[in-house]
Amino acid sequence: MYRPLSLFIGLRYSNAKHKNKFVSFISIASILGIALGVAVLIVGLSAMNGFEKALRDQLLSVVPHGELEMVNGSFNDLQGTLKQVRSYPGILGVTPYITLNGLLQKDNQTKALQIRAISPDTESNVTQIEQYIKAGDWSLLAAGERSIILGKRVAEKLKVSVDDSLYLLLPQNQAGNRLKAPRSIRFKLVGLFEMGGQLDGALGFIHIEDAKQLLAMKNANAIAFKVDNVLDAQKIARGIAYRLSSYLYIKSWITSQGYLYQDIQMVKSLMYVILLLVVAVACFNIVSTLVMAVNEKRCDIAILKTMGASKWMLRLIFIVQGAFNGFVGCLLGAIFGTYIAVNLTQIIEKFEAVIGHKFLSGDIYFIDFLPSQVDYMQVLLIALIAFLMSVLSTVYPAWRASNIQPAQELGYSH
Template structure:
């Protein structure tokens, strides 16, 4: 009760009130910004899993030179692993797409749509009619929006696929060419739209020696590295083992690094705000030494004196943390709309899908993050009150009252 009254009371020195208010505002801003930042990083991580990993398999096994002699047997062995949900064959080809005088390097992936949709969700990012058409062995191709934009292609256009000649002879051979019809466009975001295209597996087998890779989906995307190694050794084939963390892991690692740095930096901001609590209480103790002496002569024990100033200082931390939670939660829940509004005001796009895999700020608010941030801020505030409260309990009543 006394601590709360001290918190509400006006100080003789206005500078004490200013420091007290600034400490509360500092904690509030630190907590709010930390909640917003962590929610944004959670959103990026969620979009990474939903978008990039919808197209990129959790793991792949690729032959180093010649195709699989019996890819059906390899698929069966992979699917026998208890952590593998499904597996699908593919042929990966690197070539050029040509329209008139314009050319674009592309990675062409030949798939069997019926099996591919068990491993990835790339069908969700292209028209259903295009996906169904890929099931037939026709001279057709589905390309990314970035490729279409660079070559000026639309659905229905003809394009030439140029592939290197993979004959066993050491003589120079003319590249293979295939005249294809663009039957659809897909848009996932990032560099995948600029260099990836899909054709039917049967069509690719007429242009290349055969199936040179098997993709698979696991039940634990974050354990894909260990599962891929186990599956690779179990296949009995000489293969390259390629979990998604090797091809797209840099994006995930960047997100985790930024998230960690944000925690450290913004917690330091909260810590600086908590140091203001120390300053506030030290000055408050000096101001109220006579009050402390009177309380001691009335029988107040040192523990009571300590608790009075702990309550006074902790109140700033609790109020600041709660206000920060409210502001941060509201901002995090509406972060995408706020970001879009800022783009409209500035008249420019701040995030480009050509560079990042999305062109907006995603958000995912997690109660566990909010709880941890609030509790840490309050605990730091509590720690900041201990030294000033201890000094208050050491006030000598005879000395203070004698001076009075």
């Protein structure tokens, strides 16, 4: 099989043992440095991709993309308003709701909570909370039954389980200067949901008809909606609000959870810069390796020149040698990094079990596990960029090799 002479000699130099052991050490260090940089970059970006996917598929499957809430009172023409919102471009689904802030009580245990009074028939148009029901049944949330669905962490705090009764304490308006005792309403727990994050301990659901009765309201005072492009949620919410004649609070997931998305994007950008600098440092090792290899092979280069080797042939020999080290490093890093990234969640879970500590607490973060999603095009791009950086690092040593004078190296004078 025909191979160009520069490729043949370059690969032979790559596999040959060096007289100077330090050159061999630097060569191995350059390969391992590139491999480590590529692997860490793949793992880090896969983790950020996982957070982004968890935010989009998990958190935003429960948190409405956008919300419009009356400043005072409730909607006079709820069905007409729902129809207007539904007809706005980019809207996939709408549902009415009422928000209550109350205190849940069971025996001596209490828990402050946000209660969303929803219509189970239309809630699935906007969120998929029913997918996270782990005990009980979403269909048991019926009008007039005083039923409630809670997050698993709330139930653990109150020490209740499905079919248990508990009390919802709601504040009452003051009578003059006197404070009124909160109202106490008995509810039956019919379901538990578990997402593995903050919402498990901060959210509960009741039927919207029960909320209307408790608050003496004729209609819902808020509308939630789902959009086709989550990044346009705030713009769409504003557009809808300007069409309606009511005074409304305009909210979207971007105002409540958008900082998470921005943090993820910022970290991804920083990781690209920082970890590519790590690869760049490893590429400097390639420069060192080739400079020392050139010094070691000065006589060989001189002989090749006297045999008619051109400057570009000599340059290509050392470019091939450096590119080989870069290729091996990128390949090892891509394989190792992808393997770790694919199994990252399981690896971290086992490590957490060994040390007895969770890195992500569900009380603080929107998830309680470290997610990971491998983007294979991203892996290819990382490996390609690292390889190109390693090839560029060979230019100076290769150029230096091509300028060696045979007469000086072989002991002849002009």
